[in-house]
Amino acid sequence: MNRPKILFQCLFLLLVVFGCKQAKENQNTDSVQGFILSESDLPDFEKDIDHKGLLTALGDRHDESIRTGEHIYNNICFNCHGNPDQVGSIPTAFKFWEDTFKVGKDPYSIYQTLTRGYGSMPPQVNLTPVEKYDIINYLRETFLQKENPDQFFEIDSAYLAGLPTGTNTGPAPKEFKPWAEMDYGNFLINTYELVGRNAPERERSSGPSPLPDENFSKSNFAYKGIAIRLDQGKGGVAAGNAWMMFDHDLMRIAGAWTGEGFIDWEAILFNGSHNISPRTVGDLHFQNPVSPGWADPNTGTFADPRFTARDKRKFGPLPREWAHYKGLYQYQDRVIVSYTVGNAKVLETFGLETLDNQPVFTRTLNISPSEKPLKMRIAPSGTSVALVGEGAVLKNEGGFTVMELVPSSSLKVKILITAPGMKGLQQYSKTSAPPEDLNPLIKGGPARYPQKLTTEILKGEQEGPFQVDIMNPPFDSPWKNQFRLSGLDFFKDSNKGVICSTDGDVWLVEGFTKNTGKLSWQRIASGMFQPLGIKVINEEIFITCRDQIVRLHDFNGDRETDFYESFNNDHMVTDHFHEFAMGLQADKAGNLYYAKSARHAREALVPQHGTLIKVSADGLRTEIIATGFRAANGVCLNPDGTFIVTDQEGHWNPMNRINWVKKGGFYGNMFGYNPPADSTEKGMELPLVWVDRERDQSPSELLWVNSKKWGALNGKLLNFSYGYGKVFVVPYETLGEQVQGGIFELPIPRFSTGVMRGRFNPGDEQLYLCGLSAWGSTQPQLGGLYRIRKVDQPMVIPVGIKATTQGIELSFTDELDVRSVADTAHYTVKTWDLLRSRKYGSKHYNEQTLSVTKAELGKDKRSIKLTIPLIKPTWGMEIQYRVKDDDGKELEGLIQNTIHQLGGN
Numbered sequence: 001m002n003r004p005k006i007l008f009q010c011l012f013l014l015l016v017v018f019g020c021k022q023a024k025e026n027q028n029t030d031s032v033q034g035f036i037l038s039e040s041d042l043p044d045f046e047k048d049i050d051h052k053g054l055l056t057a058l059g060d061r062h063d064e065s066i067r068t069g070e071h072i073y074n075n076i077c078f079n080c081h082g083n084p085d086q087v088g089s090i091p092t093a094f095k096f097w098e099d100t101f102k103v104g105k106d107p108y109s110i111y112q113t114l115t116r117g118y119g120s121m122p123p124q125v126n127l128t129p130v131e132k133y134d135i136i137n138y139l140r141e142t143f144l145q146k147e148n149p150d151q152f153f154e155i156d157s158a159y160l161a162g163l164p165t166g167t168n169t170g171p172a173p174k175e176f177k178p179w180a181e182m183d184y185g186n187f188l189i190n191t192y193e194l195v196g197r198n199a200p201e202r203e204r205s206s207g208p209s210p211l212p213d214e215n216f217s218k219s220n221f222a223y224k225g226i227a228i229r230l231d232q233g234k235g236g237v238a239a240g241n242a243w244m245m246f247d248h249d250l251m252r253i254a255g256a257w258t259g260e261g262f263i264d265w266e267a268i269l270f271n272g273s274h275n276i277s278p279r280t281v282g283d284l285h286f287q288n289p290v291s292p293g294w295a296d297p298n299t300g301t302f303a304d305p306r307f308t309a310r311d312k313r314k315f316g317p318l319p320r321e322w323a324h325y326k327g328l329y330q331y332q333d334r335v336i337v338s339y340t341v342g343n344a345k346v347l348e349t350f351g352l353e354t355l356d357n358q359p360v361f362t363r364t365l366n367i368s369p370s371e372k373p374l375k376m377r378i379a380p381s382g383t384s385v386a387l388v389g390e391g392a393v394l395k396n397e398g399g400f401t402v403m404e405l406v407p408s409s410s411l412k413v414k415i416l417i418t419a420p421g422m423k424g425l426q427q428y429s430k431t432s433a434p435p436e437d438l439n440p441l442i443k444g445g446p447a448r449y450p451q452k453l454t455t456e457i458l459k460g461e462q463e464g465p466f467q468v469d470i471m472n473p474p475f476d477s478p479w480k481n482q483f484r485l486s487g488l489d490f491f492k493d494s495n496k497g498v499i500c501s502t503d504g505d506v507w508l509v510e511g512f513t514k515n516t517g518k519l520s521w522q523r524i525a526s527g528m529f530q531p532l533g534i535k536v537i538n539e540e541i542f543i544t545c546r547d548q549i550v551r552l553h554d555f556n557g558d559r560e561t562d563f564y565e566s567f568n569n570d571h572m573v574t575d576h577f578h579e580f581a582m583g584l585q586a587d588k589a590g591n592l593y594y595a596k597s598a599r600h601a602r603e604a605l606v607p608q609h610g611t612l613i614k615v616s617a618d619g620l621r622t623e624i625i626a627t628g629f630r631a632a633n634g635v636c637l638n639p640d641g642t643f644i645v646t647d648q649e650g651h652w653n654p655m656n657r658i659n660w661v662k663k664g665g666f667y668g669n670m671f672g673y674n675p676p677a678d679s680t681e682k683g684m685e686l687p688l689v690w691v692d693r694e695r696d697q698s699p700s701e702l703l704w705v706n707s708k709k710w711g712a713l714n715g716k717l718l719n720f721s722y723g724y725g726k727v728f729v730v731p732y733e734t735l736g737e738q739v740q741g742g743i744f745e746l747p748i749p750r751f752s753t754g755v756m757r758g759r760f761n762p763g764d765e766q767l768y769l770c771g772l773s774a775w776g777s778t779q780p781q782l783g784g785l786y787r788i789r790k791v792d793q794p795m796v797i798p799v800g801i802k803a804t805t806q807g808i809e810l811s812f813t814d815e816l817d818v819r820s821v822a823d824t825a826h827y828t829v830k831t832w833d834l835l836r837s838r839k840y841g842s843k844h845y846n847e848q849t850l851s852v853t854k855a856e857l858g859k860d861k862r863s864i865k866l867t868i869p870l871i872k873p874t875w876g877m878e879i880q881y882r883v884k885d886d887d888g889k890e891l892e893g894l895i896q897n898t899i900h901q902l903g904g905n
Contacts (some may be wrong), residue, residue: 032604035116036122036778049169072288073793087631097153108440111133112293128170143269178480182236183239184526186229186237187226192227193575194254210603220289223249225335243257250323273577326562330564342372347365347367348364367412388416394413405782449522457517462749465747465793465794466788471787485770486502502530508522537586544581548566549568593612601650627665630671634698638660646659648698648699652837696743700719703767716799724750729744754773756769803901807866827880830849832847849870864881873899879894
C-alpha cells in the first residue's frame with residue numbers, strides 16, 4: 001500500500017516541518033484543529049480528491065469494499081483498537097463501538113482523521129483514498145450502525161452535494177509488503193514456528209488480562225532460529241524456494257522446507273501483527289522436536305536440562321559444557337555455523353542437492369577431536385538419511401536416526417536427508433561429492449554488499465537555540481531496506497559511525513563531521529534478530545539482538561562482516577512478540593547492559609522477562625540487575641554507576657515511567673516473573689516521574705549531555721520520545737534515596753519518526769538521533785537519522801526542580817525578567833492522582849488546580865521560587881509558566897513532574 005511517491009512526500013514533509021516560518025504557520029493551524037499534518041503537508045493528489053465520487057462508488061462495489069475494509073482493519077487497526085470482544089493492545093485507543101468522534105462522525109471527517117492524523121492517532125500515509133473509504137465503510141456498517149448508532153451519520157444527496165468533487169481518486173490500491181520484499185541476505189534469525197501445509201490455525205488466547213497461556217507444548221518453535229536459504233538466486237532468504245532452520249539454543253536442525261514463499265510474515269516487526277510469531281509456508285520435508293540436537297557428552301542422554309517455565313516448556317541455551325553456539329560465518333551466500341559439543345569444535349554448513357527431481361538436504365560438518373563419544377539426532381525414524389565420509393555411523397535410537405562419533409581425530413562428514421519414503425538415497429550417496437573442508441570459508445570472502453550509497457544532509461535553519469539537520473538514509477537502496485533505525489554509535493574517527501536497524505542490518509556511515517553535505521552508507525551486516533542497541537568498544541562493534549549480543553568481525557579489510565560472533569547468548573527467548581532486547585551500554589570495566597521487556601498482557605514465563613541485564617566484560621556471565629519492567633526501551637548508565645530505564649503505560653503501569661534504577665529493585669509490573677507479594681506502591685520502587693500520555697505516549701532511552709557546545713545543558717539529562725518523536729530535558733532532585741523530577745520538551749518540532757537512541761559525537765559535540773516507527777508510535781515515517789546542533793542563542797530552559805513544603809523551585813539555563821516572574825497570574829499549577837492496577841493505564845483522579853500565592857526571582861536571576869500553600873506529594877503535576885527573559889522576550893513553558901517527598905525550605 002505504501003509507494004515511493006508517498007515516501008517522497010513524507011521526506012518532503014520534513015523540509016516543511018523544519019522550515020522555520022512555515023513550521024510556525026503549520027503548528028498554529030494544527031494546534032487549533034488538532035491534526036498532526038497540515039493540508040500543505042499532504043501529497044498533491046490529496047488536494048484534488050473526488051470525495052463525492054468515491055463515496056458514491058461504494059454502492060456499486062459494496063461487498064468488495066467491506067471485505068477490503070475488514071482486511072485493512074484486521075491487519076492494521078485491530079492491534080491497537082481491538083473490537084467489542086477483545087481489547088486492543090492500546091486500550092485507550094478509540095473504540096468505534098462506544099466512543100464519540102472528536103473531529104466529526106461523517107465519512108469525510110473520518111477521512112480527514114485517517115489522512116492527517118489527530119492527537120495520538122497517526123496519519124495513515126500508507127493507505128490510498130479508495131482504501132480509506134473502504135475502511136470507513138467497514139467501520140460504519142460493522143461498528144457504528146450496529147453498536148454505536150449515535151455516531152452513525154446518514155448519507156443523503158444533500159451531504160454528497162456538499163463534498164469536494166476533485167478530478168482524481170488517488171493512486172490505485174496495491175498490496176505492499178516491504179517486510180517480504182526486502183533482501184535480508186541469505187539468512188535471517190528470528191523466532192519461527194515450523195509447520196507443514198494445512199496446519200491447524202494458531203491458538204491465540206483472549207479475555208481479561210493476564211491472558212491465559214496457549215498450549216504450545218507440541219508446537220515446533222525455533223526460538224533462536226537461523227533460517228538459511230539453500231537454493232541459488234538473488235533477493236536473499238525471502239526470495240528463496242528451499243530452506244533449513246538451525247536452532248542455536250539447542251544446536252539442532254528444527255526442520256527443512258520448500259515452496260513458493262518463505263514464511264507467512266505474521267509478526268509485529270513484519271506485518272505488524274501482535275501476539276504471534278511467523279510460521280513457515282510450503283512443504284515441510286522433515287522436522288525435529290524442541291529438544292537438544294546433540295546428546296550430553298558426559299551422559300549420552302538427550303534429556304533437556306534447561307529452565308522449565310510455568311507452561312512446562314523449556315527455554316534458554318544448553319549448558320556451555322554440553323554445547324555452546326560460537327557464531328556464524330558468511331562466505332558469499334554460504335552460512336557456516338560454529339559451535340562446540342563438549343570439548344569438540346564444530347563447523348557446519350548446509351546445502352541442497354536433488355535426486356529424481358526431489359530435494360536432498362545436506363549438512364556438512366567438520367568436527368575436531370572429542371575426548372568422549374558424541375551423538376547427534378538427525379531426523380525422526382522413517383526419514384531417509386545417508387552419510388558421506390568416514391568416522392561416523394547411523395543408528396536408530398528413541399524414534400530418531402542418530403549419528404554416532406567415537407573419540408577420534410578430526411573428521412569431515414556430510415549428511416543427506418530427504419522426506420520419508422524417498423528411495424535410492426543410499427545409492428546416491430556413493431556419487432555425492434565428498435564432505436568439504438570448511439576452513440577456507442571462515443577467513444572472509446568477497447563483499448556481498450559492495451555498493452556504497454550516498455545521501456544528502458538537509459541542513460536546518462530554524463529560529464531559536466537548536467537547529468535540526470535531516471540525515472536521511474538511502475530509502476531507495478537496492479536491497480529495499482526499511483531503515484527502521486534502532487541504534488547508533490561513533491568510532492574514534494568521529495566522522496565514522498555505525499547504525500543498526502531493527503530489520504537486522506548494520507550500516508557503516510561516514511560524513512558526520514567533515515561537513516561535505518553528504519553521507520556515505522555501507523551495509524556491513526544483515527540477517528540479525530531485531531537489533532535494538534549498538535555500542536563501539538575499543539573500535540569493535542557490539543549489537544544487542546533479541547537472541548544474543550553479537551560482536552562483528554571483518555577478516556579481509558572490506559569492512560563487511562565475515563563472522564557474527566555470539567559474544568553472549570544467555571538470552572531466554574520465547575515466542576512472545578513483546579520481549580524486545582533494548583539498548584546497549586558499557587561501563588568502564590567493559591561490562592555490558594541491556595533491558596529486556598516482559599510479555600504484553602501476560603504473566604512472565606522466564607526470569608529474564610521485564611529485567612535490566614548485565615553481561616560480564618568477557619561475555620561469560622549474565623546477571624539480572626533489576627526486575628518488574630513491562631516494556632523497557634533501553635538503558636542509560638549514570639555517572640554514579642546506577643541506571644535509568646524507561647517503561648510504558650500498560651497493565652500495572654498507570655502511566656509511563658522514568659525509573660532511576662537501583663540494583664535489586666522491583667519496578668512495578670506484577671505480571672513479571674516472581675513478583676513480590678505486596679502489589680501496592682510500597683512493594684515497588686517509585687519512578688523519577690510518571691510521564692503523562694499527553695506529554696509522551698512512549699518514552700525511550702535517556703542520555704546525559706556531554707558537550708561544551710550545549711552550554712548550560714552540559715551534564716544535564718535528556719529523554720527521547722519514541723511515541724511522539726520529541727526530546728525532553730529531565731530536571732530532577734534527590735531526597736534521601738528517592739529521585740524525583742519531571743520533563744520539559746525541548747523547543748524543536750516533532751521528528752517524523754519515534755526517537756529511539758542518541759549519542760553525542762565526540763568530534764563536533766552535537767547530538768545525533770536515530771528513530772523508527774514500528775509499533776505504537778504516532779509518527780508516520782518508518783525510520784530516520786537526525787542531528788541537533790546547539791547554536792549561540794539563549795535557551796531559557798528549566799534544568800532544575802525542587803519540591804519543598806512551601807512550593808516549587810525551578811532553575812533555568814538563562815536569566816529571567818524580575819517583573820514578569822513576580823506576577824502570580826503567569827503560573828498555572830495542576831495536580832492529579834493515578835490508580836495503579838492490573839488494568840491497562842489509568843485516567844486522572846482528584847484533579848486540582850493549586851493557587852500560586854507568591855513568585856520570586858532568585859539572586860542568580862535564573863531561578864524561580866513559587867509559593868504554593870496546598871502543595872503535597874502527587875502522582876502528577878503540571879506547571880505552566882509565562883515569563884520573559886532578561887531581554888524582554890516572552891516565554892511560555894510547561895513542566896510535567898511527580899512529587900514523592902517534600903524537601904526543606
